[in-house]
Amino acid sequence: MLGGDQPVTLQLLGATDATVKELNDCAFPLLAGVTAASSPGALKGASYSILLEGDFAALGKALGGGLVAVSGCANAAIVAANAPTASVTAITRITQASAETQLAAKTGMPVESISRVSIWGEDAIDLSSATLGGKWALDVVGDWTPDASAPDAAVAADAIVSHMKDWALGSGGKWSSMGVPATGDYGLGSGFFYSVPVTCVPGEYKRVGGIPISPALATSMEAQRVALSA
Numbered sequence: 001m002l003g004g005d006q007p008v009t010l011q012l013l014g015a016t017d018a019t020v021k022e023l024n025d026c027a028f029p030l031l032a033g034v035t036a037a038s039s040p041g042a043l044k045g046a047s048y049s050i051l052l053e054g055d056f057a058a059l060g061k062a063l064g065g066g067l068v069a070v071s072g073c074a075n076a077a078i079v080a081a082n083a084p085t086a087s088v089t090a091i092t093r094i095t096q097a098s099a100e101t102q103l104a105a106k107t108g109m110p111v112e113s114i115s116r117v118s119i120w121g122e123d124a125i126d127l128s129s130a131t132l133g134g135k136w137a138l139d140v141v142g143d144w145t146p147d148a149s150a151p152d153a154a155v156a157a158d159a160i161v162s163h164m165k166d167w168a169l170g171s172g173g174k175w176s177s178m179g180v181p182a183t184g185d186y187g188l189g190s191g192f193f194y195s196v197p198v199t200c201v202p203g204e205y206k207r208v209g210g211i212p213i214s215p216a217l218a219t220s221m222e223a224q225r226v227a228l229s230a
Helices: 018-027 056-062 074-081 093-107 137-143 153-169 215-229
Strands: 008-012 029-038 046-052 067-071 087-091 116-118 125-128 176-183 190-203 205-207
Touching: 008 018, 018 029, 018 137, 046 153, 056 074, 067 074, 067 153, 067 205, 074 176, 074 190, 087 153, 093 116, 093 125, 093 137, 093 153, 093 176, 116 215, 125 215, 137 153, 153 176, 176 205
Parallel strands: 008 029, 046 067, 067 087
Antiparallel strands: 087 176, 116 125, 116 190, 176 190, 190 205
């Protein structure tokens, strides 16, 4: 997630002793240390935090800063409101990964050949800019659209890692879906988190502009805006 030569120390909030033992027994060369924590205070001082469940207000208050990836746009908004010095994004890459996996299964193309699948809002899937092996996805699949079902655990875990890796190390110009604070772009208003396509340089993200918005996509985006800004 942070490169092939970066040692890491893990603080696992809510992990069992068995989980800690299993990680230590694996003897990963870059694992400098791993401990289980029972209090959100363990997050203070972390450079990178991945928050998947729990009391998100309390977790936000415990953060001291760093890059913080949160499960879900609504949860990210709660964390950000309680962690003013942290840089917070919502993980929507899992839905993107699910869509890519379904697209690969339907077309027989490898997942690695798929790019620019976008997630809007929380889970609205958009293939209008996507490519398959250099071809426009819509030319290959027509009006078929993947559903927003959850992928298997391995795909979801890899998506979480990919979210933080792109954000921490940069995406090399590749698009990634990421829930970020709405700032009026795309006519969406502000005051909530909303997934959009982004590119990343280390520690920063930039919204992708100039994306054609079809009437159907605009309707879906508006529905997502209403749900997330309520």
